[in-house]
Amino acid sequence: MQGDEKLAKVLPRYEAVEQLYDGLNGKVIKWTFENGNTNHDPSILAFVVGADGKVFASMMNGQQYQAGSFTSWAQEQADAYERQHPSTRLPFLRGTVRVSGEGTDAVAACTELDDARAAKKPVLLYVGRAHFTDGDKAAKRENKLARAFEKGTLDSKTAAKEAEGWTLLRVDLGDEAHAKLAAAFGVTEAPALLLFAPGAESAESIDRKISGHGLAALLKKHAPTGE
Secondary structure (H helix, E strand, O other): OOOOHHHHHHHHHOOOOOOOOOOOOOHHHHHHHHOOOOOOOOOOOEEEEOOOOOEEEEEOOOHHHOHHHHHHHHHHHHHHHHHHOOOOOOOOEEOOEEEEOOHHHOEEEEHHHHHHHHOOOOEEEEEEOOOOOOOOHHHHHHHHHHHHHHHOHHHOHHHHHOOOOOEEEEEEOOOHHHHHHHHHOOOOOOOEEEEEOOOOOOOEEEOOOOOHHHHHHHHHHOOOOOO
C-alpha cells in the first residue's frame, strides 16, 4: 500500500501516526474499543482524529487493507474534515488548557496564553465551536456562525499580514475545559475574539461582525514593538 501513487498524493493532507499493538490488555486495544472497535484480534484499523483528539471517522470494515478503497476513503474524509474545520490565513494554534481544583473551585488556565501575557506579548484568542451534540440547536447555530467567521474574517489576507509577532490561540466551546477558560473571560457563545494588549490587565472583546480590514487595523494598532 505504501507504494500506491494515488495514496501517496492523499497522505500529505494528514499527520500520519502509527500505534503499535501492545497486547489484548494494552492501551491500543482499549483506545480502539472506546472509539468503535468491537474486535479483540490484532488488525489494521484506520482512524481520522481531529486536532482536538476526537475521532472524526474510522475504517474497520476490512477495506482498509485495499489501497484503492483506503485511498478513496482517506480522500473523502480529508475533504469532509476541511469543510467542517476550514483553515484560516491567521495561523491560530489550539491552546493547551488545564483545569485545577474541583466543583465551584475549578479554575482553567491556558499555558500559551499565560506565557505570552507574562512576556507582555499581544495575544488574539479565538473562541469557536467545532462540535455539538444532536438536538443542541444553540450549539449547532454557534457552529454554523463559527464556520462563517473562520471562512470570512479569520481568512483575511490583510489581517494575516498584520499578525506577525502575535500569539494567535484558539479554544473550542465543545471542549469542557476550553469552555471553562472562555467563561472566565466572560465568553459563553461562539464565535468570539478576545484581544490581550501587551501589559493589559484584562481582555478586549472584539465584535464578531468585524471585517478582515477592521481586524487588520486592530492588529497593527497593538503590534509588537520588538523590545
